[in-house]
Amino acid sequence: MAEKSDSSPGSTSATGASDQQSSEFLSSFIAEIAKSPVNLVLVGIIALLVYKIVKSKIKSEEPVQEVKRLPKLHRDFTIEELKKYDGTGPDKRILVALNGSVYDVTTGAAFYGPGAPYAVFAGRDASRGLATFTLESIKDEYDDLSDLDSEQMSSVKEWELQFNEKYDYVGKLLKPGEVPTNYSDEEDEGSQQETETKSDQQHTKTDDSEVEAKSKDD
Numbered sequence: 001m002a003e004k005s006d007s008s009p010g011s012t013s014a015t016g017a018s019d020q021q022s023s024e025f026l027s028s029f030i031a032e033i034a035k036s037p038v039n040l041v042l043v044g045i046i047a048l049l050v051y052k053i054v055k056s057k058i059k060s061e062e063p064v065q066e067v068k069r070l071p072k073l074h075r076d077f078t079i080e081e082l083k084k085y086d087g088t089g090p091d092k093r094i095l096v097a098l099n100g101s102v103y104d105v106t107t108g109a110a111f112y113g114p115g116a117p118y119a120v121f122a123g124r125d126a127s128r129g130l131a132t133f134t135l136e137s138i139k140d141e142y143d144d145l146s147d148l149d150s151e152q153m154s155s156v157k158e159w160e161l162q163f164n165e166k167y168d169y170v171g172k173l174l175k176p177g178e179v180p181t182n183y184s185d186e187e188d189e190g191s192q193q194e195t196e197t198k199s200d201q202q203h204t205k206t207d208d209s210e211v212e213a214k215s216k217d218d
């Protein structure tokens, strides 16, 4: 059988020759590196550094997401009033009640926001759910928790400690017929969602010292 001849013009065969040269150079270069484990380690380190540089460049080019902090609330809530703060409102604020206290858990939207694993607690009293470690047990109406045993209540108190550490205390969860506390002597920062319900109750800014004071009271 006749040998296959290169019918392409001279430039093509020249390219082929240079391709062959560079692949020979590359394979001898790789063979040289592979000879010594020290070289292999160095190549590994270089590759890691290049990867880190590229990764940090990609990261820094990503737009920085602005974290909008909502003005602090300080007011008491009935179970009905609490419902609209489930993260679907205009300012996406999320409130959760626990053992008679209401907390602003908006910063924990990854837990309680719409579609999040614990969204069922948003705008509701989570006490029974956390006491019994079930997501289905919480009630829509006021729950006095009187049937919970001491173990379940101590679990609620542990969660309460965690919430006090992590989230802003907002006010009390009102029992049916209970009169809300008037916190009007404090400066009102005005929340977008709050202004809609301003006529319901007074609500004002609280500061960290008050939150601490509340946790100490408890």
Ligand code: HEM
Residues within 6 Å of the ligand: 105, 108, 111, 118, 129, 130, 132, 133, 134, 135, 166
């Ligand atoms: C297989 C079951 C479960 C697993 C593996 C699990 C795991 C987790 C993990 C990894 C976190 C994040 C912790 C953090 O980053 O601080 C978390 C948070 C949380 N879990 Fe669960 N969980 C489970 C069941 C439950 C149940 C049944 C409840 C309640 C009834 C619950 C309530 C919560 C709450 C409220 C948070 C958020 C706490 C916060 O606001 O910081 N979990 N869980």
